Amino acid sequence: MTNTSKKSNINNSYLALVGTAIAGVLLLSAAGTFSLSSAQLQGQGLEQQQDQLQLLLGNFTSQNDTRTVAAGGGGPVFVVTWFVPQNISISAGETVTWVNPTVVGEPHTVSFLKQPDYFAAIESPYLIPRDTELSPANPNERNTEPLIIPGQNDTTSNTIIAANARATNPVVIDAQNNVTYLPLNANYTMTGDELYVNSGWLWPEGQIPPGLAPITRFSVTFENAGTYDYICVIHPWMTGRVIVQGDTQIETEPQPQNQTETQGPDESESLNPIFG
Numbered sequence: 498m499t500n501t502s503k504k505s506n507i508n509n510s511y512l513a514l515v516g517t518a519i520a521g522v523l524l525l526s527a528a529g530t531f532s533l534s535s536a537q538l539q540g541q542g543l544e545q546q547q548d549q550l551q552l553l554l555g556n557f558t559s560q561n562d563t564r565t566v567a568a569g570g571g572g573p574v575f576v577v578t579w580f581v582p583q584n585i586s587i588s589a590g591e592t593v594t595w596v597n598p599t600v601v602g603e604p605h606t607v608s609f610l611k612q613p614d615y616f617a618a619i620e621s622p623y624l625i626p627r628d629t630e631l632s633p634a635n636p637n638e639r640n641t642e643p644l645i646i647p648g649q650n651d652t653t654s655n656t657i658i659a660a661n662a663r664a665t666n667p668v669v670i671d672a673q674n675n676v677t678y679l680p681l682n683a684n685y686t687m688t689g690d691e692l693y694v695n696s697g698w699l700w701p702e703g704q705i706p707p708g709l710a711p712i713t714r715f716s717v718t719f720e721n722a723g724t725y726d727y728i729c730v731i732h733p734w735m736t737g738r739v740i741v742q743g744d745t746q747i748e749t750e751p752q753p754q755n756q757t758e759t760q761g762p763d764e765s766e767s768l769n770p771i772f773g
Contacts, residue, residue, distance in 0.1 A: 565594050566737065568699050568729065572601035578729070580737035587719065588742050592684070594716040595699060602704035605735065606664070607696040607715050609727045615693045617664035617730050622646070624654045631657075664730050666710060667697040684716040689723050695730070 566585060570577040576599055585593060595607045610616060631643050646656040662668075667679035670693040679685060679697075687694060696715035705711050719725065722743040729735035 564592060565596060568595045568597045568605040568607060569603060569735075570598045572599045572603060576601065576603045578605075578732040578735045580729075580735060583736070584738045584740065586740040586742065589719060589722050591741075592716050592718040593739055594714055595696065596714050597699040597701045599701045599704070602700065602706060604698040604700050604731060605729045606698060606731060607717075607727055607737075608730045609687070609691065609694040609725060611690075611692045615670065616733075617661055617693070617695065619661055619664045619730065620658050621661045622656045623659050625657050627653055627655050629655070663693070663695065665698050666695070667712065667715070668695050669693065681710055681712050682714050684718065686718045686720060687725070689719075689721045689725070698731070 564585075564587070567577075567581040569579070570581065580595075587593060597603075597605055608617065627648060631645075633641050635641075644658040646658075648654050648656070662678075663670075663676070667681060667683045667685075669677050669679060669685065669691055671677070672690040672692065674692065681697070683696075685694060694717070697710060697712045699712055699715060700706075700709070702713050705713075717739075719739060719741045722741050725739040725741065727737050727739070
């Protein structure tokens with residue numbers, strides 16, 4: 498397969514600056530708040546879960562419609578690393594929008610992976626010629642140095658750790674392995690055969706660190722029926738699912754009046770099977 502890359506409506510300065518800000522953001526995020534994960538919530542009773550989420554998400558859960566999903570929430574002491582609702586059911590042709598209602602600068606992503614090896618690490622190693630000299634892009638930074646691992650067996654190259662643009666920015670890798678960067682706050686139409694679809698780092702309104710892309714929402718229109726699982730690449734235990742039903746115009750036989758459908762409290766919280 499080919500591997501081509503196209504950038505669309507995305508400021509190159511965000512790609513250049515993200516590496517300088519990403520590590521500090523992660524350290525501050527981890528040090529300043531406690532994370533309440535889906536596993537911790539699932540260990541509680543259903544009523545406790547609802548009370549906890551209502552407390553942490555504020556008015557979002559009471560005012561939310563069925564087409565908007567919260568990526569995280571809460572803060573400043575406890576932040577939620579859970580998509581709410583975790584599972585959502587729509588019809589083909591409808592759109593789901595993700596927002597981040599957290600009250601502190603805790604980012605999340607909405608990342609659809611066709612297979613596990615397309616998981617985008619936030620930082621990745623790259624080989625550079627051993628004699629390469631690196632200079633800070635920002636001359637005002639007086640206390641900075643790239644993370645370089647000297648080559649071992651290969652005496653011609655070193656390894657440098659760099660931020661992965663495909664983890665932090667809106668991007669699609671199609672079925673032919675072509676890479677296209679999307680506009681910020683994109684509305685993408687998904688066909689279902691994509692290898693990777695990523696929102697970029699979703700920030701709460703008013704909590705975007707200087708130098709990082711101002712992404713506060715991500716929308717996907719689902720063209721075809723199917724089950725679409727997604728994760729947050731920053732918090733990989735944070736999973737969600739979109740179930741897309743077929744054409745709603747198709748007539749179906751009515752169910753008997755004495756037959757009703759019920760849903761148990763655990764049915765809407767099935768785990769994402771991306772990683773088995």
